Amino acid sequence: MRRVMTVPTGWRKSSRSQNGGNCVEVRADLSAVRDSKNPDRFIRGDVRALARAVQGGFSLR
Numbered sequence: 648m649r650r651v652m653t654v655p656t657g658w659r660k661s662s663r664s665q666n667g668g669n670c671v672e673v674r675a676d677l678s679a680v681r682d683s684k685n686p687d688r689f690i691r692g693d694v695r696a697l698a699r700a701v702q703g704g705f706s707l708r
Contacts, residue, residue, distance in 0.1 A: 658686075 657675045660683060664670035670683045673694055680697070681689035 658672040658681070659675055660670055660672045664683070672681050672683050672686070674680070674689075677694040679689045679691045680694055
């Protein structure tokens with residue numbers, strides 16, 4: 648029997664987020680990020696790669 652794994656598609660907000668709405672949300676399958684103040688617009692991409700770049704000291708300078 649073949650098993651199919653499903654991935655949740657909801658959005659997650661940081662537990663450190665305040666009620667002011669100044670936060671970034673991450674899609675549950677880690678395929679996109681968005682600004683909670685503008686939820687209809689989001690950036691698709693590998694969130695894992697973004698996290699690795701930030702942890703490694705990535706800089707735009």
